[in-house]
Structure formats: C-alpha cells, structure tokens
Amino acid sequence: MERKTGLVFFPAFDWAISPTHPEREERLLYTRDQLFEEGIMDLPQISEYKPRMATHKDIARAHFCVPDVATQITEAHLFAVGGALVLADALMNKEITNGFALVRPPGHHAMRVAHGNRGFCNINNEAIMIEYLRQKYDLNKVVIVDTDVHHGDGTQDMFYHDPDVLFISFHQDGRTLYPGSGFCDELGGPNAFGMNINIPLQPNTTDEGIHYVLENLVLPIIEDFKPDLVVNSAGQDNHYTDPLANMRFTAHGYASLNEKLNPDLAVLEGGYAIETALPYVNTGIILAMAGLDYSWVREPEYRPEDFYETKDRMDYTKKLVSYLWEVWKNREELGAEKYPRNGDFLELSRHIYYDTDSIREQQYEDIRLCDDCPGYQVIRSRGMYPYGSSKLIEAIGIHPRACKSCQEEARKLYEEKKKDYQGVDVIYLQDKVQDRYFQYSKDGDVEVTDEQQTTR
C-alpha cells in the first residue's frame, strides 16, 4: 500500500465549555488557517476523513456514565470520539498507514466512572477507540503513549487492571501541575503490574530531556512489549509557550517525537497556546506522520540558543529513566511483592476530584484475582455534587479475556445486585466478552445500544 496518513479535523467551531474557557471555539482556529494555507489536505500523502457520530454503546464499552451516557455528553463529544473511530476503521481496513484525529473536546482525564467533567474531559477518546478496536478487530496488545504535559490520569484509570494495554505517560511532575498524580509508583493493579509507566519530569524540561526519555525508556519498553497498535495521546501543552504548564518543548521536538514513536493512531488532547504553538505543532506532527520533511516548521520567535537542558535537570531525567527501566525489567517480581495473592479479591479505595464540575467522588474497587485470566472489577462509587446532592453507583467490568468462571461469577453478581439495590442509583454490567452493556436503575434494566446517539 502507498503510504497514507488519515486525518480527521474536527475543530468544533461551535462548541465551548464556556465563552472564555481554554476549551473554546477559537482553540483550533489558527491551526485551521495554518493547515489549510499549507495545502495539507491536498497532499497525496494525506486522506481527509469526516467524523461520524459515535454511539452510546461505543462509550459504554469504556465508561460507566452516571446516570447514563446521554447525560455526560454533547454532540461535540460524539463527533470527536467518532472521528477517532473513523480513523481506527480506516487503519484496520488498510486504507491508511497511520492516522491523526485532530478533534476536540479532549478526553484523557476522563476515568472509567464518569460523574462529570474533569480537566476539560467528559469521555476518554483513546480508551473508547481502543475498546472499539478490540471488539471489532483481532487486536491484543496496545500501547498508549500520553505526550500531553498533564498526567493522563483518566487513561491510566481506564486500563489500570488491564494487562493487555500498556499506558506510558510523560508529563510535568504532578507536584507542580494538574491533576497532581502520575508518580513513578503508580504502576498498575495486581493483574497488570508494570503496565502503567509514569514519567514525571521537572518543569522546564526541553526537547533534549524528552527525547532522552523517548529513546532510552519509552521506545525500548515498546520494543520489549511488542504491541499490535501504538496510540499517541497527543497533547501539545509541553510547548514552551503553553499558558497552563511550564515545559520547554518545541514544534520541531513534537514532530520528531512522532517520527520516532511512529504511532498508528494519534488523538489530540490538550494544548492551549492556540496562536503560538498549535498551528506549528499540528503542522509538524502531521508532516512527521506522513513521512514528509518537517524541518521548515518552526515557531516565529523560536531561537535555538534559548533551549538547553541544565545539568541538574538532565541528571534527574537520567536517574528516573534508569530507575523505571529497572522496574519494567523486574515488573513480575515487583508485582508479586507489592500484591501478594491471598484471597479472591483485593480492595482498593480512593478519592477523585472533578475540577471542571466541582464533583468529589469516593470510590472502592474490588479487584478479582484470578489465576487464569485478568478477571473483573466491582466498583462502588459515590459522586458528591455541588449543592449537596449525590449519586451512588455500582459497576461490574468484565475484561475481554475473562475466563468462563469469572464471566459467570460477574454476571451472577449483577443479577444479585439488581435484586437488592437499596440506595444505589445505578448498577452497571460492562461485559466486554459478549460486547454487551447493561444498566439497571429505577427505570429498569436497559441495554445500551448502537442505535442510541442522543444527548441530554
């Protein structure tokens, strides 16, 4: 096949969180001007695709939306994730070599349970895309590399107990930036230990530092893991002009990162330097993915002499890389040490904050420990909303490779919970083996289908 890069450009020029919010109509306006003026869409190496509307079922594969899918989304969300799905199909049908979904709104802070918007995200575009690909095509191992400056805590949560999806996020250290997570010890649950790699970098890290991480850690791990698919969760806010973060990455750095990483699919995440970074970073990424020369792409005020890595920062980065490489190599022993297998379940609990919607969530997870398969999880979550209201849900998620007995156990559990649901607003069954998704509430038992595309 001739090399082709698929592109979905969905700037949602008629959608904003609020008029002055960073996630507003204007965000990709200058990017449009730059891409269109360059004639990018006319290049023989580029195929432009139109986004489709994702369905509720697409979303229910990844999320437990409270109280239902329609409440958590707008049309823009359906088109944004639909854009990623269009490219996923085009890739699998071998129409394209790789693809970039330049869509908004973003998604990498959206977790499995979705009570509302966190970090500008309601639903997780990459996670929905990967669950879709796993159901529709023969695909086992996936790597997601999150290149956004913020820790991709939503995507981490999505696959924390999934040994088939390796999540790698490099980002500005959570002690200095939203969402305040993404530390080296968040390595994955008992069924997927080592499948979650966080690389917290010091503020002001430049291209040199990030490329060191890429070449000495990210790429070797990927090579070792041998995935069927590489996804770039492509935030652009490591850029030196980004108003919401403090890194020193350039358009050229982003382009060459994509050249080296060579993702099959990239999905736009954050990036809020809408004039000074996005037009150039997006052009650079597209050219790199299409195998074209990106050396002419540069920011107007870019002066190479302003960008250098200090010895201290480089020492820190190198130490971090060698530490994490050791962790990766010894993940099995380390996992056994951290999560000794006694009993059928491991219980975890945590508190989650939704900055955009001011929601606090208390969550308990029962992780099924099975010797034969990745099992299932039972989540009990209470969302505490502004002005005192709250919702309690219980959700069962079955891994696509769950063994027969885990599947039966989980389905039975759902039936039992339905009989005794006092105080629980919604009970969910996410059956990724049968690709069927149910939710039970006072309205009865409802199966989420592909026919549903409505919003509230």
Add this chain to the structure above:
Amino acid sequence: MFIGLDVGGTYTDAVLMDGRKITKKTKVPTDNDNLFDSLLNALDPLLEAVKGKNLERIVLSTTLITNLIATKNVDPTALVIIPGPGLNPSTYDYKVPHTFLLSGAIDYRGREIDPLDEQEIKTCAQKIKEAGLKRAVVVGKFSQRNKKHEEKVASYLQEEIPGIRVAMGHQVTGRLNFPRRVFTSLLTIATQERFRTFYSEVLKLLEQRGISAPLYILKADGGTISFDLSAKKPVETIFSGPAASTLGGLALTPKGETTVVVDIGGTTTDLALILSGEPLLASRGAHIDDKLTHVRAFATSSAAVGGDSCLQVQDGLLQIMPYRKGAAYCLGGTHPTPTDAMRVTGITDIGDEKQAVKAMELLGKDLGIGPQKAAEHVLEKTVQRIAGEIEAMFIAWEQEPAYRIWELQQRKKIRPQNLVGIGAASPALLPLLGKEMGCSALTPPDADVANAIGAALAKTNLRLTFHFDTQRNFYFIEETGVQEKLTDIDSLADAESFSMRRLKEEGERIGISAKEEPELVYSELFNMVRGWRRGGRLIDVCVQFPTGIIEYLEEGDA
C-alpha cells in the same frame, strides 16, 4: 431577448430566448482550429431572427481557456514565492523552471514574522532580467492577510525590469491554500493576454454585425460575468461548458427538486447534481491540467461509459472499455457498442438493425447467450455503471469534511427524485437508468441545446467572503483581494450589515439587478480570549448573489 451560445468540443449550440420561450435554436459542428467560425455559424441565424428586436444580452460559454491551457503554449514566467515557515516548499512541484524563493514571512493573522531581505530581491530581479522573462508571479504564504510583502517585491520587479507584467497572489484569490494560490496565479497570467485577444476579436465581429448588446461569459461556477471583467481572471471561465449543461439541466427540471443532470456522450457520461433546486458547487477549487486551483466550479463527475464505448468479453465476462474503436457496429463500425444494444432492444432507431443484431451475436457468442439477451445484458451493465457513479457522487457529498457540529448534523442522506438527460444517447438510456435508480427520467425536447439554454439563462453571481479582525483592525475579502482598515465593527450584526452593503455595491458595479436578493451564506464569530479577557473578535461573513438561472422553463413552453 437573450442569446446563449455554447462553443463545446464537438458542437456549438445557440439559442435565442424570449422570456421562457426558445425562439430559435442552432447546432453546428465545432471547428477547434477556428472557434470564431463555429461561433458565427451558430450565432448568425439567431442574429438574423433578432433583428429589430431588443436583444438584452449574449452569454457565451467556451472551451477556449481549456484549449489554451491544454496546448501549454504559454510564455515563460518567473515564479517568486515567499513561503515562510511550514511545509518545505519543494513538497509541491510547481514545474516552473525559473522559481525563486525569498525569505520573509507573514502569519495567519497577517502579522509580519520575518522581514524581506532586500539583497535577495535584488538578486532575484537581476536573474529574471538576465533570463529575459517578461512575466512574473509573486505569491506569499498568508498574503491574503497581509499583502505588504507581495506588493514590495512586485513593485521592485516592475521598477527594475521595464515592461514586465507581474501578478500578485492576493489579487488572484484570497482563499486559504498557498499552493493552490500559486497554481491559480500562474494560470491567470498564462491566459490573460490570449483571452484579451479573443475578447477583442469577438467584440469586433459583433460590432461588424451591428450588435451592441452586452456580452457576458459563463464562469465555471455557473455565474455570468461581463466580458471585460472576465479578462482579469480568465481562468475562472474554464469549464464553462459543464457549467452550462448543469444550468441547462436545472432549467429543464422541476423547480426545487433533487436532480442528476446526465449527459451521455460517446465514451463518457458526465454528471452534475442539483440538490433541492440548487446546483452543487465543489467544496474545493477545480482540478485543472493536473493542478489543484482555487477556481470555483460545479461538482461534476464522469463515468467512463457512453454510446460508443467498445465492448469486449474477457474470461466470460462483459467489459465496457473506457475507449472507443470507431463508430457503433450498426453505424458501420467494427466493434459492438452500447448503441448496438439499444438498437437491438428497440429503444433507439439509430443505425442499421441487422448490423446491430450482428454485433450482439458476436458478443453473445462469447457470453454463451443470444443477441437479444446479450443486448439486454449490455444495457443492464451500462446503466449499472452510470448508477454506480451517481451513487458515488452522493456518497462523496455526504462524506465531505465539515468542521462544525451543525454542518455535520445537516448532511442527511438524500437521493435524486429526477434524472434529466442531455446528450445524444440520453433519450434512449435514461428511462432504463431511472428504473434502476427508482426516480423519474426526464428527456426534455430541447435537451439537444441544453448547454446554450443554460448559458442564456445564467444569472450574474457574486460571492464575497469577509474576514474581520477587530484586534488588528483590518478586514479582507477573499474573492477580490481587498485588504483595508476597519472601523466601527465589533459585533456579528455590524459585520453582517457591512458585508451586505459591500456586496450590494459590488453587485451594482458588475451589473446585478437591484431586484436580485442577496443572501447570507454563513457568518461566524470567534472571541479572542487573551489572559482570560476578550482581546478582540475574528468574524467571518460570507454573502452572495447566488448562482442560478433567470427563469425556469415550463414543460410545453418551448
């Protein structure tokens, strides 16, 4: 009364129309080496008929520009580009031996990023002078948002090289897409002079015949433009033939309905779409001579099948070849064609029946069926091929990228209500095609001069797309290259009424009747938020006098 004249590749058609009625029509073969003769052969009988009556206008559609470009007989031109940062400029091959790259850059807001380098301009001018070039095109990236660099380079070239003609990208088109602006500018300068020669010849001929009615030419987007204005950007009049046939189809079909204009010719079937009464324009500029341009044109498509297509059997399967091998068998040719199949099934009476049967026997032998069955099979395949192409056009329209939620939601699946057939083989084949597609097949009696009807009835159109930047205090108009200071515009309503006013002024200037209703195509406002406060607004407004026809013809009027 109006005269419409279409100088096509094969035939030249002309009609004289009195309101809705066709008073006279002519059809003569086109002599491509002498377009004037063809033009006059078709025109003269009409001029005779119009004598003593009020001739309001003559509209011409012609293949002249297409021919000019195809012959590539153009004078050498220097290309000076100011690409700035972004795509490596060698990614696009402009195929111009004398191409010069200058440093300097403008960004998407029209701000200067890098200044021009005077020494570079000097050297460039020197080289152009030494090469003896008398034409140059200067195009900068984002020049439509700031013409300063283009103007500076152009005026320097004009000072240094006496007699040089220079075209600037921003004057040719202000639409986003730098490579297309380069190609369109090159085509513009390549065709201007010859078009002017043609123009003055035509004027002279009309003058000799005592005709003083204004002369218009049909553009690729189906609008008419006065002959003298078209001389500025003659490349816009390319594909005026397909535009004429689309408008002719529009004139011959029920108002407001969704129709496919089907022109079945010798080896191709040309298709155009009319969606709810509006001919569909391509979302991007036309493909000309393998180059992508900014020229607005109708969305047309072509299926490689026609009445003279050569038919063959390969591995027991019927193949419709994309070429012809002489005439149809029934017309003295040597190869079976769809025309022979039509003759055998009796849907046409063209040609010799016995020969047609013989052709189908030959074909049927390889397929293991009799001549009658073979003919039916051929027609079935022919119709399916055309229907497939029509379906593909509708799908392409549905799949066109859109960047707003409302646009994506609006594009619902629709299929045609009618087919309207023009071209020789249409009357015979169209009913079958209509049956295949489940829509009504119209073959109006005057379909043979549909192109001329389309030209005669085409309206003068005008589209202006404004881009306002209230922070930088300037606005520009894509279509005309205007870049001016802005005052007193802050809201969407201000911008809309300003744009409407400018459209009406400009419309009046180019002869659009005050009775025509201008329309707002879209308008869109972006708040520029800087540091959590509104720093200004970017407003895009597109207004137009739409493409269309003056009056619809009603059945039985002709």
